[in-house]
Amino acid sequence: MNPTELSTALAMLRDAAPLVHNITNQVVANLTANALLAIGASPAMVQAEEEVEEFVVQAAALVVNIGTLLAPQRRAMHLAARHAGQAGIPWVLDPVAAGATAFRRETAQDLLALRPAVLRGNGSEILALAGEDGGGKGVDSGAATGRAVAAARAVARREGVVVAVTGAIDHVTDGTRMVTVGNGHPLLTRVTGTGCTATALIGAFLGAGLPPLTAAVAGLATLGVAAEQAAGAAAGPASFQVALLDRLHGLDGATLAARARLG
Amino acid sequence: MNPTELSTALAMLRDAAPLVHNITNQVVANLTANALLAIGASPAMVQAEEEVEEFVVQAAALVVNIGTLLAPQRRAMHLAARHAGQAGIPWVLDPVAAGATAFRRETAQDLLALRPAVLRGNGSEILALAGEDGGGKGVDSGAATGRAVAAARAVARREGVVVAVTGAIDHVTDGTRMVTVGNGHPLLTRVTGTGCTATALIGAFLGAGLPPLTAAVAGLATLGVAAEQAAGAAAGPASFQVALLDRLHGLDGATLAARARLG
Amino acid sequence: MNPTELSTALAMLRDAAPLVHNITNQVVANLTANALLAIGASPAMVQAEEEVEEFVVQAAALVVNIGTLLAPQRRAMHLAARHAGQAGIPWVLDPVAAGATAFRRETAQDLLALRPAVLRGNGSEILALAGEDGGGKGVDSGAATGRAVAAARAVARREGVVVAVTGAIDHVTDGTRMVTVGNGHPLLTRVTGTGCTATALIGAFLGAGLPPLTAAVAGLATLGVAAEQAAGAAAGPASFQVALLDRLHGLDGATLAARARLG
Numbered sequence: 001m002n003p004t005e006l007s008t009a010l011a012m013l014r015d016a017a018p019l020v021h022n023i024t025n026q027v028v029a030n031l032t033a034n035a036l037l038a039i040g041a042s043p044a045m046v047q048a049e050e051e052v053e054e055f056v057v058q059a060a061a062l063v064v065n066i067g068t069l070l071a072p073q074r075r076a077m078h079l080a081a082r083h084a085g086q087a088g089i090p091w092v093l094d095p096v097a098a099g100a101t102a103f104r105r106e107t108a109q110d111l112l113a114l115r116p117a118v119l120r121g122n123g124s125e126i127l128a129l130a131g132e133d134g135g136g137k138g139v140d141s142g143a144a145t146g147r148a149v150a151a152a153r154a155v156a157r158r159e160g161v162v163v164a165v166t167g168a169i170d171h172v173t174d175g176t177r178m179v180t181v182g183n184g185h186p187l188l189t190r191v192t193g194t195g196c197t198a199t200a201l202i203g204a205f206l207g208a209g210l211p212p213l214t215a216a217v218a219g220l221a222t223l224g225v226a227a228e229q230a231a232g233a234a235a236g237p238a239s240f241q242v243a244l245l246d247r248l249h250g251l252d253g254a255t256l257a258a259r260a261r262l263g
Numbered sequence: 264m265n266p267t268e269l270s271t272a273l274a275m276l277r278d279a280a281p282l283v284h285n286i287t288n289q290v291v292a293n294l295t296a297n298a299l300l301a302i303g304a305s306p307a308m309v310q311a312e313e314e315v316e317e318f319v320v321q322a323a324a325l326v327v328n329i330g331t332l333l334a335p336q337r338r339a340m341h342l343a344a345r346h347a348g349q350a351g352i353p354w355v356l357d358p359v360a361a362g363a364t365a366f367r368r369e370t371a372q373d374l375l376a377l378r379p380a381v382l383r384g385n386g387s388e389i390l391a392l393a394g395e396d397g398g399g400k401g402v403d404s405g406a407a408t409g410r411a412v413a414a415a416r417a418v419a420r421r422e423g424v425v426v427a428v429t430g431a432i433d434h435v436t437d438g439t440r441m442v443t444v445g446n447g448h449p450l451l452t453r454v455t456g457t458g459c460t461a462t463a464l465i466g467a468f469l470g471a472g473l474p475p476l477t478a479a480v481a482g483l484a485t486l487g488v489a490a491e492q493a494a495g496a497a498a499g500p501a502s503f504q505v506a507l508l509d510r511l512h513g514l515d516g517a518t519l520a521a522r523a524r525l526g
Numbered sequence: 527m528n529p530t531e532l533s534t535a536l537a538m539l540r541d542a543a544p545l546v547h548n549i550t551n552q553v554v555a556n557l558t559a560n561a562l563l564a565i566g567a568s569p570a571m572v573q574a575e576e577e578v579e580e581f582v583v584q585a586a587a588l589v590v591n592i593g594t595l596l597a598p599q600r601r602a603m604h605l606a607a608r609h610a611g612q613a614g615i616p617w618v619l620d621p622v623a624a625g626a627t628a629f630r631r632e633t634a635q636d637l638l639a640l641r642p643a644v645l646r647g648n649g650s651e652i653l654a655l656a657g658e659d660g661g662g663k664g665v666d667s668g669a670a671t672g673r674a675v676a677a678a679r680a681v682a683r684r685e686g687v688v689v690a691v692t693g694a695i696d697h698v699t700d701g702t703r704m705v706t707v708g709n710g711h712p713l714l715t716r717v718t719g720t721g722c723t724a725t726a727l728i729g730a731f732l733g734a735g736l737p738p739l740t741a742a743v744a745g746l747a748t749l750g751v752a753a754e755q756a757a758g759a760a761a762g763p764a765s766f767q768v769a770l771l772d773r774l775h776g777l778d779g780a781t782l783a784a785r786a787r788l789g
Contacts (some may be wrong), residue, residue: 027555027559028556030290030293030294033290033456037500038500038501043455045289046364050334054365068573100572190775193559235769236771237771238767239772241501242502244501249453306718307626309627311596311629312597314626508762513761
């Protein structure tokens, strides 16, 4: 992918200021809303079963994140995702800790069957959705990355979705093409919800009308470049998070295109 | 209103350190609690149907915010608001996105019928509660402000409550009098929950024993002046939010009275 | 307790990077997760009745906090705590506002009967769990502290748990021994969730395999020393909170041992 596509994508996002409907977890709801505002989108957190179908059709994109899943929220996610699909509204799924419990595994599989435009997870989560063991501590991480990337490709083909598996290097695939994003910073792993932020940014790019593969790469590159800029000024993880949001807000397309490391 | 009333109000708030009971949304719960602590109040977030009636009578004021409404929380809000009214405890209603779905419209109308001391919303929300179309994109914003101010006056008269409609200029009315607050900063629109923060600050002033119109103006002026001070030091929306809370904490009555732009 | 035990404890925590399962309140969920990441633990927020038993046995420790309690969450807390006890996984209880309502009092008593390794609360909360009146405003705070410390010792003996009662000086007791921690800063009282953060840090030290009394003292001393360091650079409560997390991340064992004021 040509990095200039990223600056075009960012300009489209800021021009559209898309309304992004989030059904997400209570740990990251504030950070997600602020990240969406910072990049130029318009976030809404609406999660009641009674209203998600009526609301989602007003949105440009939907973000579904199972982080602090509860049964009523699970029903709301299903209703919203199904309705989004019927209405042609793109959505992105974040299957947080999908392999940790049966409740999460079943919920993530149920949602994946509703065909999000993009599925974004870490290696363990994508392996779980591919039906493989996510691996515990002690697994060689190089081998784990290779397995997760293969799993991402398999899930992308099987489900007909774009899969983004994030880590030190992010991999995005539609089952055929594979794009890597080499941006980011280790401090991203010391702040909660940065993976969820990546998912929400992908949702914002989907809401701006970008195709799923481009939206996923743009979301990951945007976060990664902003993180690199933020790390320079940070005294630790909390000042890093503040700077990260400030940098998302201040990021311009030329800088994004110049600093993105796509492969 | 004389700006010196604002410094008196702030002194009363800090002297009383009122316990403010919040039933609010998960996006802003942390920010709301920190804003209340910063200004000198004592926040509590208590939302179970089983306990809100027992708790609210211990509080000096109640804040009800429907941002991430769920059905059990809706019942708790109704119980708490009704009980507060019976006990003479003032409360403030924030009808987040009241016009977006039937669930929100009905909840907001149901709560408004319980007569909060103050109703605070943006133009679209106040228009929805007045029974008018909130208007979508493309509506001329000058005309929209005029319509929202007229709707605020109509709702204030019809319901016997003070209505605050916030925007670039805030308007506060009891149906007869109209006070404007001209403070604030555009960065307030790039941080989630600043409207909810305004509502909570109004709750704190109500809890300090101020009459509703004064409490509403004081809450909005306090936030607006602190925002103007915070914007100078901010590198973006997240450092602005940090500075905003620091400034709320450090704000003194003389500065508030000198910088408030009331009309 | 010898302060060098604290540096050993911190080294053990960072070496273990324990998975800490939290069932906590929506006000502090983000801060709790970030504090756990900052100190070197691995947080997870999992709260559905359907999955807490399956999840908790994968964790090294459990943190239960009743701050924004709801009935389904109460059932999940009970299931998780009981299962943790059966599996030998240590857990810590934070009985937020235990004395404020019958719902909280009963929930806290029910959980306490499941025997956490550590109970951490402020004076009012510990008095409520001892069956005494927590005292309202106007109670002499010196006398209140003395009563709370006596109540802590009584609860520790009666329930067979370590009790930490926090305030200007923290007191930690197993019913026989009593250790005081004299670190901290007044700004801790102007940020929401710092008590909850203390509880979570105790959970992290429990997860690293430390005995309950040591874990409680280590958690409180760690937070107190980081707070003292953070206060120097803070312009108010919000920049203090950012600096607090940065300092938790940067804290080294030698500094912790040198600055801890144990008695």
